[in-house]
Amino acid sequence: MxxxxxxxxxxxxxxxxxxxxxxxxxxxxxxxxxxxxxxxxxxxxxxxxxxxxxxxxxxxxxxxxxxxxxxxxxxxxxxxxxxxxxxxxxxxxxxxxxxxxxxxxxxxxxxxxxxxxxxxxxxxxxxxxxxxxxxxxxxxxxxxxxxxxxxxxxxxxxxxxxxxxxxxxxxxxxxxxxxxxxxxxxxxxxxxxxxxxxxxxxxxxxxxxxxxxxxxxxxxxxxxxxxxxxxxxxxxxxxxxxxxxxxxxxxxxxxxxxxWNQTPYVGFGAGAHSYDGNRTRRANISDLNEYISSPGGKRTYLTETLSDTDFYNERIMLGLRTAYGIDVSSLTPLGLRCAQKYIEEGKLCIDGSRIVATQEGLHLLNRIIEDLFE
Ligand code: SF4
CATH class of the missing domain: 3.20.20.70 (Aldolase class I)
Known part of the structure; x- marks a missing residue:
């Protein structure tokens, strides 16, 4: 790697x-x-x-x-x-x-x-x-x-x-x-x-x-x-x-x-998204004419503040999509119990301190992710 x-x-x-x-x-x-x-x-x-x-x-x-x-x-x-x-x-x-x-x-x-x-x-x-x-x-x-x-x-x-x-x-x-x-x-x-x-x-x-x-x-x-x-x-x-x-x-x-690692990025253009690496997202308007008439203007983007739950869920969703998974310690007790069930079924597995999806788990990843959400 x-x-x-x-x-x-x-x-x-x-x-x-x-x-x-x-x-x-x-x-x-x-x-x-x-x-x-x-x-x-x-x-x-x-x-x-x-x-x-x-x-x-x-x-x-x-x-x-x-x-x-x-x-x-x-x-x-x-x-x-x-x-x-x-x-x-x-x-x-x-x-x-x-x-x-x-x-x-x-x-x-x-x-x-x-x-x-x-x-x-x-x-x-x-x-x-x-x-x-x-x-x-x-x-x-x-x-x-x-x-x-x-x-x-x-x-x-x-x-x-x-x-x-x-x-x-x-x-x-x-x-x-x-x-x-x-x-x-x-x-x-x-x-x-x-x-x-x-x-x-x-x-x-x-x-x-x-x-x-x-x-x-x-x-x-x-x-x-x-x-x-x-x-x-x-x-x-x-x-x-x-x-x-x-x-x-x-x-x-x-x-x-x-x-996938929740690192900051800046998106330019109509429909582009930005993220500060913490709690703030920005979405530029998906309207070409509006964007061209006032690029970066206040009316051409919306910002969203992520709650603790949004942030947690996003980390689960992005992490489990990768081969490096999520840290066991980052899960809530309920999330951990749910992950345990999937580990027993062979759909998730433990790799050191991390939980990752198995090939079988990748077939139903969206359902597993949603189940682990807070
Ligand atoms: S319509 Fe455009 S953006 Fe969509 S798949 Fe085709 S080339 Fe890509």
Missing amino acids: DEAYKANGIIHCRVAGVYFHIPFCQSRCLYCDFFSTTSLSLRTAYVNALKKEMHLRSTECQNIRTVYFGGGTPSLLSGDEIGSLLKELDLSQATEITVEANPGDITPQWLERLQQAGVNRLSIGIQSFHDSLLHLIGRRHNAQQARQAVKMAQQAGFNNISIDLIYGLPSQTLQQWENEVEEALKLDIQHLSCYCLTYEEGTPLTKMLNQGQIPSTDDDIANAMYDNLSERLAKTGFEHYEVSNFAKKGCHSQHNSAY
Whole structure:
């Protein structure tokens, strides 16, 4: 395990992260309920608004260790636009700067500009290597573009590349999923994020499911896909360090690890969230026009103060999602009794002073987490 990541037997993240939300997409994927728009005409105004918000909140951006451009589709910004945002920050202590990218947007010129700007990690939204499945979920790239995107990034010198895959897709078989994982491994990447498809309310895919146009995936098949993934990646030297995330040694996502470890982060942009590492959260308004008209203005964000219960529950929820779990001593007596029951059932286990989810427990993690809540 990366020693910078783990110290004294507990998760130790030395990261203060900055997040940029880039809420533009060329088209909407059928399963997605994230906040984004296909009106690309507002892009320049949005980048300028981001800079205004950064200036207003410059005192919050100290000791930056990681930067993450997420979305939406950050690869719809030019390399110069991304570079101009990074220029506004003191990145002298930054060790990880990630940009999420759609395979169809990646070009050698864009990659070169990103590297000049200091970007050292890419997260490529591949989702599947089967064209029929990509088409079914409304992605705008194909499998060949996905493979080429990774190769192009490697040729440009990126040696910290993550890809996203989705399992449990309509009509996807276990054999197809095994092939997806093998294809991913052939690409010699350092990090893999795999998510089970969820049918979010109001999305076109959910409508198709409700109207009987697509079959739902059986839970047992989705669990078998997940187990296959964990076993296969473990054999190939990937650490399963978070419920949906796998990394080669030293290649954990430092930025996301900070979220899971309740470390402070600052989020810029419409719909972005910030956290002070203690009791205060801030959520920027998910309205592009409002945000652009007054970035960082009082009417464009809400703050929330976490109660003791919120803070406790959040620690359980985030900790149990990771391979490092939660400290036994952090549980209330009631929480400990509940954890004991799951330990007896083989769904949680004790690792030193910590409680972690077993592979079986990961299948019903949300229920276990809720049961442990105060
Ligand atoms: S999945 Fe990503 S690219 Fe697709 S609509 Fe959602 S944010 Fe945009």
